[in-house]
Amino acid sequence: MKIGVVTRNRNSWSSTQLRKALAKHNIPHVCFSFPRLTARIGYKPYLNIGNINILDELGALLIRPIGRGSLEEIVFRMDMLYRLQRLGLLIINSPEAIEHCVDKYDILAILEDKGIPVPRTAVTENVDEALNAFHELGGDVVVKPLFGSRGIGATRVRDPEVASTIFRSLTFYHNVIYIQEFVPHGFSDIRAFVIDNRVVAAMRRVASSWKTNYSQGARPEPTLLDNMLEELAVKSAKLIECKIAGVDILESPKGPVVVEVNSQPGWRGLQSVTRVNIADEIVNFVISELKK
Numbered sequence: 001m002k003i004g005v006v007t008r009n010r011n012s013w014s015s016t017q018l019r020k021a022l023a024k025h026n027i028p029h030v031c032f033s034f035p036r037l038t039a040r041i042g043y044k045p046y047l048n049i050g051n052i053n054i055l056d057e058l059g060a061l062l063i064r065p066i067g068r069g070s071l072e073e074i075v076f077r078m079d080m081l082y083r084l085q086r087l088g089l090l091i092i093n094s095p096e097a098i099e100h101c102v103d104k105y106d107i108l109a110i111l112e113d114k115g116i117p118v119p120r121t122a123v124t125e126n127v128d129e130a131l132n133a134f135h136e137l138g139g140d141v142v143v144k145p146l147f148g149s150r151g152i153g154a155t156r157v158r159d160p161e162v163a164s165t166i167f168r169s170l171t172f173y174h175n176v177i178y179i180q181e182f183v184p185h186g187f188s189d190i191r192a193f194v195i196d197n198r199v200v201a202a203m204r205r206v207a208s209s210w211k212t213n214y215s216q217g218a219r220p221e222p223t224l225l226d227n228m229l230e231e232l233a234v235k236s237a238k239l240i241e242c243k244i245a246g247v248d249i250l251e252s253p254k255g256p257v258v259v260e261v262n263s264q265p266g267w268r269g270l271q272s273v274t275r276v277n278i279a280d281e282i283v284n285f286v287i288s289e290l291k292k
């Protein structure tokens, strides 16, 4: 049985690692991007890529980034994953987990409802309310794209006039305004990589500014999590059934807060500071799920 790896770029670092790990385990695989999929209703194959009938020929799909696209493209991609899942295909991560994680409001709301500490955050389509929230949150906030990643577009704002201009332009382009209190973190944070409710590796990301994404130039350092942080990471991933998760934790003066759970985390930076082969761990997990 083949495994499908859905990736924009089969030669990206993480996808290459996955392909190598699959080859090492003698698991045949096929890599493709979403635009190569075709869906059918009323006649078969219900989903195919070229001459591969997904439901007949693949045992599981591993989703690397769901990708950028128009709302229509993204919704269609999710619809296909949901249908494949309904028809019995193993999808990792599940479309539900992907959907929760991709939306920075949804994920934090779920975590808060289940008792996980998260930063105070306000989300609105209304500029005046956003300005109120800017002050409620102490006049030092991070404005983030609701569906962003890799730190792109996240902006620290301390000036009400700048805040007002940003909020107006966001609403003009029909973006939702997402404002979060700035959490002092000493320019470093924790990334915990969770597979099947276990932290397989973690790192401290040390930056020269407040954004600590590896893709923004932060330096990974090996770190061992204490029990509290480990539990926080595992619980956050588990609450949304995110089987492969990158959990970002800021250590604020008031204690740790979870800022997001990534359902399609890369691991290049993390791999450079851990002996655990993360791609192997992912493949072993997929094999164990297939045996269930």
Ligand SMILES: Nc1ncnc2c1ncn2[C@@H]1O[C@H](COP(=O)(O)OP(=O)(O)O)[C@@H](O)[C@H]1O
Residues within 6 Å of the ligand: 119, 142, 144, 148, 149, 150, 151, 152, 154, 180, 181, 182, 183, 184, 185, 189, 210, 211, 212, 213, 248, 259, 260
């Ligand atoms: N509320 C915050 N206060 C301070 N720094 C933050 C805050 N939120 C995010 N950051 C920093 O910005 C980075 C990116 O934010 P994050 O919410 O993880 O979004 P992304 O999906 O872009 O990685 C984080 O790793 C962290 O370093």
Ligand SMILES: [Mg+2]
Residues within 6 Å of the ligand: 150, 151, 213, 248, 260
């Ligand atoms: Mg992040």
